Amino acid sequence: MSWTGKLLRVDLSTGSITSEALNMEWADKYLGQRGLASKYLAEEIDPKVDPLSPGNKLIMATGPLTGTCASTGGRYSVITKGPLTGAIACSNSGGYFGAELKFAGWDMIIIEGRSEKPVYLSILDDKAELHDASDLWGKSVWDTDAAIKARHQDPMMRISTIGVAGENGVLYACVINDLHRAAGRSGVGTVMGSKNLKAVAVRGTGGVRVKDPARFMEATAAAKKVLADNAVTGKGLPTYGTQVLMNVINEAGALPTRNARDVQFEGAHDISAEAMAEPRGKDHKPNLIANQACFGCTIACGRISQIDKEHFTVVNKPEYWHASGGLEYEAAWALGAATGVNDLDALTYANFICNEQAIDPISFGATLGAAMELYDQGILDEETTGGLQLTFGSAEALVKAVELVGKAEGFGKELGQGSARLCAKYGKPELSMTVKGQEFPAYDPRGIQGMGLTYATANRGACHLRSYTVASEILGIPEKTDPLSVDGKAALVKAFQDATAAFDSSGLCLFTSFAWTLEDVAPQLDAACEGAWTVDKLLEVGERIWNLERQFNLAAGLTGKDDKLPERLVKEAAKTGPAQGLTAGIDKMLPEYYELRGWTADGVPTNETLSRLAL
């Protein structure tokens, strides 16, 4: 408790499915989910393996609080070696799938090898089977979900699946569960597709037990109250969703616009949370129709949106007239600001397609932004794009591109390789807004300096979810720091990285950390799980996980030289806003960060650090 103590191992090459006891010694050192699965991955695969070869493994892992009544306790992660980056990949998702897997009696699924033909895995409690998926191959996420439920006559199954993007080798394909919740980044869906595994369908009836039920109910109730009383988790996120950030970040001069040429977007309001709630032009209805919680979540930041039936994107396409997962901030930024498009319903349509075909909208939008800049410079033209007019700000271009990318048709095939490969191919690697090959998300490090170090050092490539210093630098959580200064940011980034690794390994959503610290998490874990779980122990576990991931990447062939921001951010100053005249001050922060981490000047953990962390 509150691990099930079992993992399911599925070898797709041989079709063998076995149950194994969870390594509880590792669980005590790595907690669960991100940390524990990373340990299994690091132990079981050669870090130099080709990510899309049968030698790579893909792990779906829950945390100890997944499936409990702890607020947001429904998370699971997909861990593998990522094809976009060549680094360790770990993508976290909500929805209901993670809890269902736990109810079925499994802490994680380790998937290895490669099936000869398309298959899907069904799990009904302790009965797991592989089934032919030839008829599902080529189907969308939405159709696959419906088809599997119909086949098993079980509408209560929870399904994680790839879309056509993962089948067609798009390097930033995701795994989508519950129709629109994504293990979104780094191409974890591409790995799943390379294994010919279309989906995992789970139904669990066994439930989850905790160590000390009375104390657990008290601890979770107290923690829920903290979320309800907090302005961000109690009000901002339920009302506006993550999109509450669009106008805030734009005003801070940190909204990367048109491939980060600019740091402010004149169309930001048009694609913001406020705009989603306003009645729109034609049908006088708002884009946003409801907010949705993931399993066990008392915040409920998810957006459910509907496109105007007369909008050009869906005219004569009734299959897109219904409501579905709407724009989150990162997607709205990537599909909108990064491309200069301010048409809210066009962005929502592109987001629907990303969900339906299981495409990471961050990497897609950022890659399209880079392509638009290449087009703007005349390096790409209508001949090379197959007739696409990739003009900044063109909603038509966005829509055509998103329809092509998952299918890997025409120029969509090149877009599907990500911006680093695209820009390198056309001789302009400096135009790729990536770190370690992964597109950075919706915060410009020139206006939020801590995010520069966050992107440069994130173990899965550029990412906001490894140390979200925006919380401190913009929102003042847990305390306000100056977004334009690099002072103290190395320590801030390290502290956030370690704490985040603990959150990500617990089964909880990182968004709780707007209100919770590890002081709120530790009592919940301690009441639920075997062992003694204190704040100090969680920080140590977090730091251990961070260093384990780093070691994996170094063994995979990455070096400190890869902790590098795109040239534009360090050479071209912000043109407007509070950060006007500033570039990203990574050079000052990085050496300080290495030292704080106990790493050499080349970014390698010292023996002393490794032994301190029992690595």
Add this chain to the structure above:
Amino acid sequence: MLRALVIDAGKCTGCKQCELACSFENEGLFNVSKSRIRVFDFHQDGRFVPYTCTQCSEAWCQQACPVDAISTDAATGVKQVDEALCVGCKVCTIACPFGTVNYNAATGKVIKCDLCGGDPACAKACPTGAIVYADAEQAGFERMKSWAARTDAGAQASAS
């Protein structure tokens, strides 16, 4: 005063804290598949609807039960299943027009909402107020009030 679960689906976010609380109260662990209350996700409409037994005054389940295992609690109005008497014939699951009494294969008996003996865990767990435990005779109060406000607003608009 007889109280009932008053459900305002418009406030539901689909978080399933009610199902978690119900299963914990009744089964001692977190297991939504054994919850007596269920949240339905009408995804294409963006609606979430919690649904459970409304404790009918003249209950189909009670009348159908061949072994009189379902009785009425005088204080709460709850139709409760006596597990010692229930033979698991499932006739009540056929009789109930609402589907809110269900068979539990693990015990061979049927399970249904019993309002937790008068202190329903689902209502306490609901973070948005979509489920409250209130005077059964005033279950429509808030809904009437909202329509009253609209009615009067209309009257004022036409008068002006």
